[in-house]
Every structure is written in C-alpha cells, then in structure tokens.
Amino acid sequence: MGTHTLPLHVCRVKKADMITNRIHIFLHGIALLALFYYRITTLSQIFKTRETPLVPYVLVFISELVLSFLWLLHRPSKWRPVTRVAYPERLPEDDKLPPVDVFVCTTDPKKEPSLGVMNTVISAMALDYPPDKLAVYLSDDGGALVTLKAMQESWNFAKWWIPFCRKYEVKTRCPDAYFSTPESANEKFIRSNEFVADKKQMEKRYEEFKESLEKNLETIGSSVSRDHPPIVEVINDGNGNGKDSNQKGMPLLVYVAREKRPSHPHHFKAGAINALLRVSAMISNAPYFMVLDCDHYCNDPTSARQAMCFYFDPEISSKLAWVQFPQHFHNISDHDIYDGNLHYYWREWEGLDGLRGPTITGCNFYMKREAFYGIDRIPKDADLNHLKKFFGSSNELVKSTYKSYRPNMSRDDGNVSDAVQKEIQLLASCTYDKGSEWGVQVGAKYNTVVEDSMTSLILHCRGWISVWIDPIMPCFLGTCPTNLNDMLVQQTRWAFGLLQMALSKFSPLLYAPFRMSIFQSMCYGGLTLDPFYVIPFYGLGIIPQICLLYGIPLYPKVSDPFFFVFAFIFISSQLKHIQEVVSYGDPLRTSLYDLRVWMMKSGACYLYATLNAILDQFGLNEANFSLTSKVVDDEETKRHQEGIYDFQSSPQLLVPLCSLYLLNLVSFVIGTAKILKTDKGSEMLSQVIIPLFGVVVNYHILEGMFLRTDKGRIAPSVTLLSVVVSAVMLFFGSFVVFL
Ligand SMILES: O=c1ccn([C@@H]2O[C@H](COP(=O)(O)OP(=O)(O)O[C@H]3O[C@H](CO)[C@@H](O)[C@H](O)[C@H]3O)[C@@H](O)[C@H]2O)c(=O)[nH]1
Numbered sequence: 001m002g003t004h005t006l007p008l009h010v011c012r013v014k015k016a017d018m019i020t021n022r023i024h025i026f027l028h029g030i031a032l033l034a035l036f037y038y039r040i041t042t043l044s045q046i047f048k049t050r051e052t053p054l055v056p057y058v059l060v061f062i063s064e065l066v067l068s069f070l071w072l073l074h075r076p077s078k079w080r081p082v083t084r085v086a087y088p089e090r091l092p093e094d095d096k097l098p099p100v101d102v103f104v105c106t107t108d109p110k111k112e113p114s115l116g117v118m119n120t121v122i123s124a125m126a127l128d129y130p131p132d133k134l135a136v137y138l139s140d141d142g143g144a145l146v147t148l149k150a151m152q153e154s155w156n157f158a159k160w161w162i163p164f165c166r167k168y169e170v171k172t173r174c175p176d177a178y179f180s181t182p183e184s185a186n187e188k189f190i191r192s193n194e195f196v197a198d199k200k201q202m203e204k205r206y207e208e209f210k211e212s213l214e215k216n217l218e219t220i221g222s223s224v225s226r227d228h229p230p231i232v233e234v235i236n237d238g239n240g241n242g243k244d245s246n247q248k249g250m251p252l253l254v255y256v257a258r259e260k261r262p263s264h265p266h267h268f269k270a271g272a273i274n275a276l277l278r279v280s281a282m283i284s285n286a287p288y289f290m291v292l293d294c295d296h297y298c299n300d301p302t303s304a305r306q307a308m309c310f311y312f313d314p315e316i317s318s319k320l321a322w323v324q325f326p327q328h329f330h331n332i333s334d335h336d337i338y339d340g341n342l343h344y345y346w347r348e349w350e351g352l353d354g355l356r357g358p359t360i361t362g363c364n365f366y367m368k369r370e371a372f373y374g375i376d377r378i379p380k381d382a383d384l385n386h387l388k389k390f391f392g393s394s395n396e397l398v399k400s401t402y403k404s405y406r407p408n409m410s411r412d413d414g415n416v417s418d419a420v421q422k423e424i425q426l427l428a429s430c431t432y433d434k435g436s437e438w439g440v441q442v443g444a445k446y447n448t449v450v451e452d453s454m455t456s457l458i459l460h461c462r463g464w465i466s467v468w469i470d471p472i473m474p475c476f477l478g479t480c481p482t483n484l485n486d487m488l489v490q491q492t493r494w495a496f497g498l499l500q501m502a503l504s505k506f507s508p509l510l511y512a513p514f515r516m517s518i519f520q521s522m523c524y525g526g527l528t529l530d531p532f533y534v535i536p537f538y539g540l541g542i543i544p545q546i547c548l549l550y551g552i553p554l555y556p557k558v559s560d561p562f563f564f565v566f567a568f569i570f571i572s573s574q575l576k577h578i579q580e581v582v583s584y585g586d587p588l589r590t591s592l593y594d595l596r597v598w599m600m601k602s603g604a605c606y607l608y609a610t611l612n613a614i615l616d617q618f619g620l621n622e623a624n625f626s627l628t629s630k631v632v633d634d635e636e637t638k639r640h641q642e643g644i645y646d647f648q649s650s651p652q653l654l655v656p657l658c659s660l661y662l663l664n665l666v667s668f669v670i671g672t673a674k675i676l677k678t679d680k681g682s683e684m685l686s687q688v689i690i691p692l693f694g695v696v697v698n699y700h701i702l703e704g705m706f707l708r709t710d711k712g713r714i715a716p717s718v719t720l721l722s723v724v725v726s727a728v729m730l731f732f733g734s735f736v737v738f739l
C-alpha cells in the first residue's frame with residue numbers, strides 16, 4: 001500500500017474516561033441542585049425564625065456556590081478527552097518540508113546557568129530536520145556577555161556533536177542528558193569499535209566544552225545588563241569566507257539581545273518573542289516557529305516532523321495555528337509532592353484537545369507565523385501605510401509578511417549584509433513596538449505575565465484551532481521547581497496573570513462566548529478563575545470550624561435525608577479526583593499530593609494573586625516576572641527525591657497555611673470534646689469531619705511545624721507567628737459568627 005494513503009496522524013477519543021466523566025457530571029450535578037434547594041429553603045427558614053446566626057450560614061453557602069461554579073466551568077474539559085499519535089515517517093520527502101525557526105529564551109545566567117541553556121540550544125540545533133531549513137535563535141534578555149561567548153562555544157561543540165548524532169542515529173541529542181544516562185546509540189552501532197572510540201572522543205570534547213563555559217564564567221562573570229543597545233550576531237566560524245566543510249549540515253545559529261533601557265517597558269517573555277519574530281523575519285523567516293524555555297531541551301528530535309504531520313493534513317492545515325507538546329520534566333521524583341509535572345493541567349488539556357484545541361503553554365509549541373502575526377485580520381488590499389500601522393515602521397518587515405517573500409540572507413556564507421544588520425538594529429530596538437500593533441493584534445500579547453494563555457485566547461477567538469500531542473517518548477524535558485517556595489512563587493505568578501486576564505476586557509466568560517463555542521469559553525473561564533478557589537478554601541476552612549467551637553450547626557443532621565446529599569458530593573468529588581489521577585497513569589498517592597498542592601495553592605498563591613490583582617485594578621501593583629530558578633541544589637534535590645516537603649519558604653507564603661492548619665486542629669480537638677459532652681453529635685458531625693479532613697490531609701504541615709528538626713522544616717518563628725495569627729482569626733471569626 002502506498003504510504004500516501006495512510007493517515008499522517010490519528011486522534012482517538014478516550015471512551016472509558018468520556019463515559020465516566022459524563023455520568024459523573026450528571027450525578028454530581030443533580031446532587032448540587034439538591035444542595036442548593038436545601039440551602040435556599042433553610043435560609044428562608046432562618047430569615048423567619050432567626051434561630052441560627054445568618055452570616056456564617058450565608059458565607060458557607062457563598063463558598064459552596066463558588067465551588068460549584070468553578071466545578072461547572074471545568075466540566076467541558078472533561079467532556080471529550082482525546083489522545084493523538086503522529087506518524088512522521090509518512091511525511092513527504094525532506095525537500096518538501098517547510099523551514100522552521102526555533103526560539104529559545106533566557107534571561108539571567110545566575111538563575112539559568114549557561115550550561116543548561118546551551119544544552120537546550122544544542123539539542124534544538126540537533127533536531128532531526130533538514131539543517132538548511134532550521135534556524136535556532138537565542139534571546140538573551142540579560143544581554144550577558146557570558147551567554148554570547150557560550151553561544152560561540154556551543155557552535156564549536158555542535159559542529160562535532162551534530163554529525164555524531166546523525167552518524168549513530170542518537171536519540172537523545174541533548175549532550176548533558178546523553179552523557180548522564182547509560183542509553184547510547186542505535187543498537188546496530190553499540191558494539192562497533194568505531195562508535196566506542198567516537199563516543200569517547202565526543203565525551204572528551206563535551207568535557208572541554210563544559211570547562212570553557214566555566215572559564216568564561218570566571219573571567220567574564222554573570223552580570224546582566226538592563227541598559228544596552230541591541231546585539232544581534234549570527235554565530236559562525238568567524239572567518240567570513242563562507243562555510244567550511246564542517247559547517248555544511250549545520251543549522252543557522254543566531255544570538256539576539258534586544259535593546260533594553262530602564263525607561264522602557266520590555267514586556268518580559270512576550271517582548272522577547274516578538275523581538276525574535278522580527279529579527280528572524282530578516283534572516284530566515286520560516287513559516288513556522290517553535291518556542292523553548294531555556295531549560296526545556298529537545299528530548300526526542302522528531303518533534304518538528306511530528307508537528308508537520310498536522311500541518312500537512314489538508315483537512316485541518318488551513319485552520320491550524322499551533323501544535324502544543326506538554327511540558328515534561330527531567331527532574332521529577334517518584335514522589336511528585338509539588339505536582340511538578342503539572343498533570344493537573346495536562347489532564348484537562350486532553351479535554352481541551354477534544355474541543356477546539358489546547359492553549360499555548362508558554363513553550364514546546366510549533367506555531368504558524370501567519371497566525372501569530374494575525375495576517376487574517378488585515379484587509380487583503382491593505383496599502384503599505386496600513387500595514388505599517390500593524391507591523392511598525394520597517395518596510396523590510398512589512399515585505400517579509402508577504403507570502404512570496406524570501407529572506408535576503410544567503411545561508412551559504414553565514415553573514416548578514418550591512419543593510420540587513422541596520423534593519424535588524426531597528427527591529428530589535430526597545431522603541432520599535434511603540435505605536436504599532438505589536439503585543440496587541442500582532443505577536444505575543446503584552447501587559448500580562450501569562451502571555452501564553454492570553455495569546456491563545458485571542459487566536460482561538462479568531463477561529464484558529466490547535467492540537468495537543470503527548471507522545472510516549474516526551475519530545476521536551478524541562479526543569480521543574482523542586483522546593484515549595486519556587487512552586488508557590490511560580491503558581492502565584494500564574495494565578496495573578498490569569499486572574500488579571502479574568503478581570504480585563506478579555507475576560508473569557510464575557511469576551512469569548514460570542515467568538516468561540518460556549519464549552520471552549522467555559523474552559524478558558526475555568527482556567528482564569530481558578531484563583532477564586534481562595535473564597536471557598538477560606539470560607540470552608542474557617543467558618544464551619546469556628547461554628548463547631550460554638551456549637552452552631554451549619555449542615556443537616558445525620559437523620560436528615562439531605563445529609564446524604566452533602567456526603568455524596570464530598571465523596572463523589574474525592575473519588576472522581578482519584579479516578580482521574582489513576583486513569584491518567586499516576587500512582588494513587590499522587591491524588592493525595594495533588595490535594596495538598598491544591599490546598600497550598602488556594603491558601604497561599606491564590607490569596608496573594610487575588611490581593612495583587614485587586615491592587616492592580618487600582619494601578620497599585622507593579623508588573624513583575626519572578627523567574628523560576630533552574631539551579632540544582634543537592635540537599636534540596638535529595639529531599640525532593642525522598643518526597644519530603646521543603647518548607648524553607650518565605651513566611652508570607654507559609655503563615656496563612658500554618659495558621660489555618662492550627663485553627664482546624666484546635667477546632668477539631670475542642671469541638672469534638674465539647675460535643676461528646678452534649679448530645680449534638682448528629683447535627684455537628686459534618687463540622688467535625690471537615691477540620692478532621694483538613695488536619696489529616698495536611699499532616700505534612702503538622703510534621704513541619706512540630707515534629708521535624710531538619711533544615712527543611714517550618715521555622716519556629718513561622719510557627720509562632722501562625723499561632724498568633726490563628727488566635728486573631730479565631731477572635732475576629734467569633735464576632736462574624738454572631739452577627
Ligand atoms: O523577561 C523575561 C522573563 C522570562 N523570560 C524567559 O521565559 C521563560 C520562562 O520563565 P520561567 O522563569 O522558567 O517561568 P516558568 O514559570 O517556569 O514558565 C512557565 O510559565 C510562563 C508564563 O508564566 C511561560 O512563559 C513558560 O513557557 C512556562 O514554562 C524562561 O526561559 C525565561 O528566561 C524571558 O525571556 N524574559
């Protein structure tokens with residue numbers, strides 16, 4: 001059978017999950033309606049009789065409403081989960097493949113050590129793709145000389161590394177990963193003497209490469225600059241006389257440090273990507289580009305070909321904007337206590353894929369340049385001036401957006417002419433965006449720290465679709481936070497960005513329903529409104545507990561049929577979560593870790609994200625992108641591997657969690673003792689179970705405060721402060737209860 005008759009990719013609906021999810025939606029939904037019925041009828045009773053205090057009752061009801069609303073928003077992402085497989089071996093010949101540009105972003109050599117960044121760069125250069133159609137750009141937002149020098153070293157190393165990978169069909173093309181795992185070349189070479197000798201030689205060259213980076217660091221230092229002109233360099237052998245024989249078969253490698261001036265906003269990663277788009281338009285101008293964070297190296301070199309399987313499918317290619325691969329991580333431990341592998345998100349992404357596609361997740365995606373430019377938004381007969389309103393003042397850039405345009409740099413001599421270099425200086429300047437549509441209608445969106453979600457929303461609203469593919473062999477592997485502080489800081493940034501989006505004019509529930517399907521807009525709504533979990537988290541983490549202390553019942557008696565409604569909702573949501581975790585292939589314990597992460601996020605990240613988002617609405621919050629660290633600390637890694645929480649975190653993040661824990665502990669102990677003396681057991685049972693659940697699930701916090709003595713425990717000062725805060729909460733809570 002001719003290969004052209006076989007599909008390039010296959011999409012399979014996960015039937016068992018789909019059916020389970022739909023049945024659960026139905027049953028859980030009915031139970032929620034029963035709960036509302038109970039609350040509303042009881043509330044009207046309370047209004048009449050005033051036997052129970054009104055305020056705590058209303059607060060608990062509000063918490064339940066918010067919780068149910070968020071539950072509802074997340075349902076469409078469970079409606080039709082799918083998985084996909086691509087068959088790159090069925091693609092047409094190499095000469096039919098389109099060019100691809102790869103964009104790698106880095107910012108700070110202190111938090112993002114050069115060796116890791118360069119491994120990412122080299123792995124991208126070694127992608128299994130025709131080298132004359134591949135260009136790798138590194139954006140250095142730190143403008144650090146040490147990074148530029150490291151690029152030159154990487155080029156020198158890659159000249160040996162890439163031929164080696166090709167010759168021996170090496171799968172793992174990130175050198176660091178290759179040399180630190182026993183896996184080596186294709187089996188047919190593994191025993192050949194030539195291979196063994198070559199590998200040894202390669203290993204030596206890699207050691208030399210590492211040493212050269214270290215030496216650079218010693219002599220140059222890792223200082224970054226926030227005040228410098230644009231620096232764009234095409235990396236090559238430096239002789240300027242055309243490629244030597246070794247350079248054949250090498251992709252293009254370009255270093256870009258856009259201009260930075262303290263007085264100009266630089267729009268973080270979105271600004272970096274947009275600068276790369278413009279600079280690359282002058283040099284290679286590939287119709288597709290791929291974005292990598294500096295720590296996400298290419299683990300399977302076939303990702304570009306896999307992505308092309310979708311772009312080559314005539315049924316979807318005209319609507320398809322991006323192909324998203326998940327973020328997987330090389331430093332994940334067996335006990336993934338911080339949900340470092342982000343399965344919470346990826347489980348939902350399978351559902352998004354079953355609708356009209358996943359959002360961009362910041363990196364590891366292939367994008368159609370045309371879609372990203374928003375070219376479909378520009379009238380076909382637009383004149384040059386109109387186009388300049390979109391793309392800014394550069395004639396050359398405007399020209400580059402025409403379909404027939406060919407970049408004016410010849411690949412063979414590896415040099416850019418002075419005229420092009422001048423244009424590039426303009427395009428990488430910090431004022432270029434001004435007065436144009438960059439960051440608004442063109443490119444990655446500005447004024448947000450979640451440029452990825454924001455940009456996806458707009459593209460989806462314009463009718464583009466996207467694809468999610470999660471092959472068994474991960475195509476990319478990154479570095480995930482291995483301590484609580486980094487995890488909380490990262491999650492706070494995301495939550496803040498998402499909430500900011502929910503409060504903007506692009507609020508998905510208002511902006512999207514007329515532009516995309518209701519289901520898809522609900523998914524975006526769920527994503528951006530997750531920080532609202534802070535409301536039920538504190539509502540249900542404080543009110544029932546304080547009421548327990550005062551013997552005020554908020555839930556039906558055990559003998560009341562509605563007791564079973566509440567019990568059903570609680571049990572059904574826990575079981576459903578467990579089912580999702582297990583069916584995704586994670587061990588059972590992950591569902592406990594997940595629950596803890598959700599609680600820590602709700603108690604700390606969502607709290608601060610919400611406060612900051614409110615300040616932001618009043619213009620009182622300065623935009624900030626707190627980088628996550630990619631530096632490896634041995635002791636910390638050990639704790640992470642063993643599944644021991646590392647509580648060396650700022651008190652600001654820990655105190656809310658510890659205070660709430662103490663409040664629950666006290667409420668459970670005193671409350672239980674009290675009801676044992678009275679006959680209120682039946683009407684207070686739910687309120688005993690709630691703090692008990694919190695105390696048991698978060699046992700690690702108790703351990704951290706009182707039982708551990710190692711460096712990663714919760715500092716005694718934090719515990720002490722939490723005691724004070726929980727006492728204050730109790731005190732003020734008591735007033736509220738009796739209002
Ligand atoms: O001003 C900046 C800030 C960041 N970055 C780069 O952006 C990437 C992501 O930053 P990181 O500190 O690793 O943030 P994470 O929270 O780990 O990143 C996740 O979340 C971001 C959005 O918040 C997405 O952009 C990322 O792709 C996604 O991996 C890194 O390569 C940075 O060097 C820049 O280029 N310029």
Ligand SMILES: [Mn+2]
Nearest residue numbers: 293295479628
């Ligand atoms: Mn990262």
